Amino acid sequence: MKPGALTISLAVALALGGMLVGAMLGVTSTDPLRLLSAIASSDPSSNDVLLAWRVQRVVGAFLVGACLAMAGVIYQGAFRNPLAEPFLLGSSAGGALGAVFAILLPWPWLSAVGLPVMAFVGAWGATLLVLGISRAARIEDAAGMLLVGIALAALLGALRSAVTLVLADESVSLRALVSWTLGGLQSPTGTTLWTFAALTALCLVASLALARKLDILGFGEATAATMGVDVGRFLTLALTVAAFATGLAVAWGGVLAFVGLIVPHAVRWWIGERHAPLLLHSALVGGGFLAVFDGISRSVLAPSEIPLGLLTSLIGAPFFLLLLVRRYR
Amino acid sequence: MLTRRHLFAIGAAFAADLLLSGRVLALEDATGNTLNLPAPPRRIVALNPAMVESVVAIGALDRIVGIGGKVLYPESVLHLPSVGGAFGFSVEAVLALDPDLVVMAVGTDAAAQLARPLSEMGVPIFLATYTDFASILAYMRLLGAALGLSDRAERLVSSMQATISDVAETLKDRPRRGVYLETGAAGNAAFQTVRAGHYADDGIRLAGGRNVFTLRGPRQVTVEGIAEADPDVIVVLASDPALTPEIVAARPGWSALRAVRESKVVVLPRGFMLIPGPRQAEAVRILARAIHPEAFAR
Amino acid sequence: MIQVERLRVVRNESVLLDDVSFSLARGEVVALLGPNGAGKTTLVKALVGLARLSDGCVEVEGRPIGSYRAGERARLLAYVAQQQDFIWDLEVGEIVALGARSPEDATHALAKFDLGTFAHRRIKSLSGGERARVMLARALAAQTPFLVADEPAANLDIKYQRHAMQRLRQAAQTANVGVLVVLHDLNLAFTFADRVLLMHEGTLVLDAPAADAAASLVLDRVFGERFIRTTVEGRTLVLPAGEPE
Numbered sequence: 083m084k085p086g087a088l089t090i091s092l093a094v095a096l097a098l099g100g101m102l103v104g105a106m107l108g109v110t111s112t113d114p115l116r117l118l119s120a121i122a123s124s125d126p127s128s129n130d131v132l133l134a135w136r137v138q139r140v141v142g143a144f145l146v147g148a149c150l151a152m153a154g155v156i157y158q159g160a161f162r163n164p165l166a167e168p169f170l171l172g173s174s175a176g177g178a179l180g181a182v183f184a185i186l187l188p189w190p191w192l193s194a195v196g197l198p199v200m201a202f203v204g205a206w207g208a209t210l211l212v213l214g215i216s217r218a219a220r221i222e223d224a225a226g227m228l229l230v231g232i233a234l235a236a237l238l239g240a241l242r243s244a245v246t247l248v249l250a251d252e253s254v255s256l257r258a259l260v261s262w263t264l265g266g267l268q269s270p271t272g273t274t275l276w277t278f279a280a281l282t283a284l285c286l287v288a289s290l291a292l293a294r295k296l297d298i299l300g301f302g303e304a305t306a307a308t309m310g311v312d313v314g315r316f317l318t319l320a321l322t323v324a325a326f327a328t329g330l331a332v333a334w335g336g337v338l339a340f341v342g343l344i345v346p347h348a349v350r351w352w353i354g355e356r357h358a359p360l361l362l363h364s365a366l367v368g369g370g371f372l373a374v375f376d377g378i379s380r381s382v383l384a385p386s387e388i389p390l391g392l393l394t395s396l397i398g399a400p401f402f403l404l405l406l407v408r409r410y411r
Numbered sequence: 412m413l414t415r416r417h418l419f420a421i422g423a424a425f426a427a428d429l430l431l432s433g434r435v436l437a438l439e440d441a442t443g444n445t446l447n448l449p450a451p452p453r454r455i456v457a458l459n460p461a462m463v464e465s466v467v468a469i470g471a472l473d474r475i476v477g478i479g480g481k482v483l484y485p486e487s488v489l490h491l492p493s494v495g496g497a498f499g500f501s502v503e504a505v506l507a508l509d510p511d512l513v514v515m516a517v518g519t520d521a522a523a524q525l526a527r528p529l530s531e532m533g534v535p536i537f538l539a540t541y542t543d544f545a546s547i548l549a550y551m552r553l554l555g556a557a558l559g560l561s562d563r564a565e566r567l568v569s570s571m572q573a574t575i576s577d578v579a580e581t582l583k584d585r586p587r588r589g590v591y592l593e594t595g596a597a598g599n600a601a602f603q604t605v606r607a608g609h610y611a612d613d614g615i616r617l618a619g620g621r622n623v624f625t626l627r628g629p630r631q632v633t634v635e636g637i638a639e640a641d642p643d644v645i646v647v648l649a650s651d652p653a654l655t656p657e658i659v660a661a662r663p664g665w666s667a668l669r670a671v672r673e674s675k676v677v678v679l680p681r682g683f684m685l686i687p688g689p690r691q692a693e694a695v696r697i698l699a700r701a702i703h704p705e706a707f708a709r
Numbered sequence: 710m711i712q713v714e715r716l717r718v719v720r721n722e723s724v725l726l727d728d729v730s731f732s733l734a735r736g737e738v739v740a741l742l743g744p745n746g747a748g749k750t751t752l753v754k755a756l757v758g759l760a761r762l763s764d765g766c767v768e769v770e771g772r773p774i775g776s777y778r779a780g781e782r783a784r785l786l787a788y789v790a791q792q793q794d795f796i797w798d799l800e801v802g803e804i805v806a807l808g809a810r811s812p813e814d815a816t817h818a819l820a821k822f823d824l825g826t827f828a829h830r831r832i833k834s835l836s837g838g839e840r841a842r843v844m845l846a847r848a849l850a851a852q853t854p855f856l857v858a859d860e861p862a863a864n865l866d867i868k869y870q871r872h873a874m875q876r877l878r879q880a881a882q883t884a885n886v887g888v889l890v891v892l893h894d895l896n897l898a899f900t901f902a903d904r905v906l907l908m909h910e911g912t913l914v915l916d917a918p919a920a921d922a923a924a925s926l927v928l929d930r931v932f933g934e935r936f937i938r939t940t941v942e943g944r945t946l947v948l949p950a951g952e953p954e
Binding site: 336 | 460481483497498594595596597598599600601602603624626628629630631632633634635636637638639640650651652653654662663664666667668669672680681682685686
């Protein structure tokens with residue numbers, strides 16, 4: 083389908099619909115009217131508080147999904163490879179290390195700073211480090227940066243293992259740490275949620291500004307250079323933006339590994355490969371789907387909660403295989 | 412089918428019989444691992460907090476030659492050589508201490524790394540296994556038999572049981588209160604709790620409470636799930652010493668919980684409460700005080 | 710005006726270009742000829758900033774090419790590579806629009822290369838020749854003062870070979886574009902180019918107007934062929950006739 087008013091409307095419908103379904107699901111199902119009255123209510127009963135919590139949570143899930151999808155599109159464009167995904171340049175290793183520090187280190191200022199900030203700093207910081215090292219070593223091509231990313235991820239992973247081994251004892255729940263690493267929403271609310279939303283919108287705007295050059299990069303780094311793309315600088319800029327979005331997603335959603343890979347793919351099959359519409363549609367579709375998945379994670383085995391990342395992999399992988407098979411038939 | 416409880420019983424009876432008959436001590440611990448001890452061990456290596464505390468509490472402190480793992484209590488063992496911890500356990504370090512018994516718990520890193528190599532070298536090992544509260548008492552009895560200190564072990568078990576009865580007496584006639592016990596959390600989410608059959612779940616019951624969750628699935632819950640279960644009291648076992656009930660109450664959505672609105676949130680140190688060893692009875696008393704504060708305010 | 714002075718490119722101790730100097734003015738079509746390995750592609754890459762110069766310089770409109778930023782250079786020089794891969798399966802219209810000076814220029818360029826009906830076709834569904842025309846259209850749509858094409862005729866049908874050269878010549882004449890084209894087909898070069906550059910083993914051995922180049926025996930020497938020159942319908946053709954005598 084050609085991207086246009088119809089596809090955007092569908093994507094928005096998927097996004098809103100996803101959030102609605104996600105908000106309706108939970109320990110108990112709720113109908114949309116109850117949800118609306120709950121958010122609007124000025125003197126919230128405890129039921130209303132919970133419904134408001136749920137609504138904010140699915141909005142958070144939407145934002146995490148949108149960020150991962152956008153980052154996925156940019157990474158695939160920068161690496162000129164549809165198999166690229168947002169955690170290629172150390173974001174997951176860095177984010178997990180930040181989380182481990184926040185959860186295991188007994189420093190009081192760390193608890194004040196909080197888990198999401200530490201995870202964000204770790205995730206974005208790791209990729210900035212990769213980009214910085216690449217710059218210093220005059221590595222300007224994506225393949226070289228990938229190697230730097232692999233090395234740094236290994237280093238950060240080892241650091242994380244070491245810190246965990248040293249600091250984990252009976253006073254710490256390793257299970258909670260593992261669960262975070264598998265991925266799960268942190269329930270951002272109030273001003274934090276608004277800030278998150280604003281930053282996500284900012285990422286979208288920045289990504290759209292990169293879209294045309296991502297298209298041009300598809301001709302190959304040599305041809306792109308002759309078409310006005312300063313490849314080294316552009317890659318650094320694009321990946322910095324993508325890593326920022328990834329950092330936001332990791333801060334509030336842990337390491338959700340599968341979303342940034344399949345959403346851009348599926349959306350490409352739907353509306354084509356030009357990056358500008360791809361970014362917008364992927365953000366909407368990715369967010370909508372993650373909101374639904376969050377609802378599922380809270381309702382299928384209620385009152386237990388399935389770690390969201392587990393769900394996205396368990397459901398996402400076979401679904402992706404199905405799409406792949408149908409496309410190649 | 413033989414359950415762990417049956418194995419405990421068999422093992423304990425077997426051990427008692429041997430001791431009474433004065434023969435060479437050969438017993439089977441609960442894992443089916445056969446322990447052959449020509450004499451009560453005099454050079455003991457104990458690994459991980461629960462095992463170390465148990466050996467000391469049974470009265471064999473002077474016979475411990477080495478410890479391992481993240482042991483912080485009691486002070487009297489902290490000077491002893493360590494055979495490993497954060498980065499693994501060393502078979503050589505254990506052998507260098509020339510032990511005649513190594514005490515470990517099934518499922519720990521120590522057991523995973525040392526049990527097979529040591530038993531292949533003929534070093535006697537005692538593998539404790541535990542699930543619920545009763546199984547903790549059972550392994551301590553078995554350990555006592557292995558150490559040749561059965562009556563000391565029996566006295567320890569009795570004193571723990573006395574603490575439990577004491578608590579039960581204090582709580583006599585009081586209705587059980589619904590308890591949500593949180594054993595872990597990552598930031599504002601990923602709340603972990605305990606399943607039935609875990610000694611902490613038993614602890615809730617012994618402390619005059621009722622676990623509001625009877626989970627069969629993942630042990631992770633959301634605030635919605637907690638609200639649905641509607642606990643009377645919330646007990647958070649915290650890693651962060653700076654965590655307070657106010658901070659817990661401020662978690663998103665938690666103001667919807669009745670226990671939060673009624674200020675029935677208690678924060679306890681996870682490190683103390685979740686060691687399956689001799690201090691577990693005391694942990695139950697502390698838990699009871701958290702669940703029924705008025706009963707203990709004398 | 711593009712001015713190339715004493716260009717020298719050395720890679721891994723082998724001299725790919727040695728002391729190459731020439732100029733390319735706006736409005737003229739220059740053909741670059743030579744046997745394989747003569748250095749044509751290296752010269753083209755040096756021109757568009759894709760090869761590092763060991764010595765010499767390339768000046769575009771009076772300034773060294775290195776002094777332009779990537780974006781400025783793209784507005785001066787359009788480049789059509791010998792081989793083009795497409796990672797993303799974009800539509801023909803979308804590709805031509807990338808780097809076009811305006812949407813109208815893109816539409817006109819599509820029409821010029823008979824690609825009007827292809828606008829919504831995906832690039833990977835096109836044949837090699839059709840893709841080549843797309844990349845030529847894209848270069849033309851950029852409306853740059855200079856255009857450099859490396860063997861654009863290689864994949865094209867005979868009809869489209871002449872057609873493409875006509876379009877390039879037209880761009881030179883009406884839009885005052887300076888065109889440098891690498892060609893293998895000698896007659897295509899002599900028919901459509903104003904001037905011919907002939908390369909041999911990294912050096913420029915001939916820089917002459919097309920008619921003079923066609924008649925020159927340097928051709929025979931460089932290609933190791935005996936060429937027969939003949940006039941048909943008023944045009945001089947150069948035909949290979951076997952080993953030199």
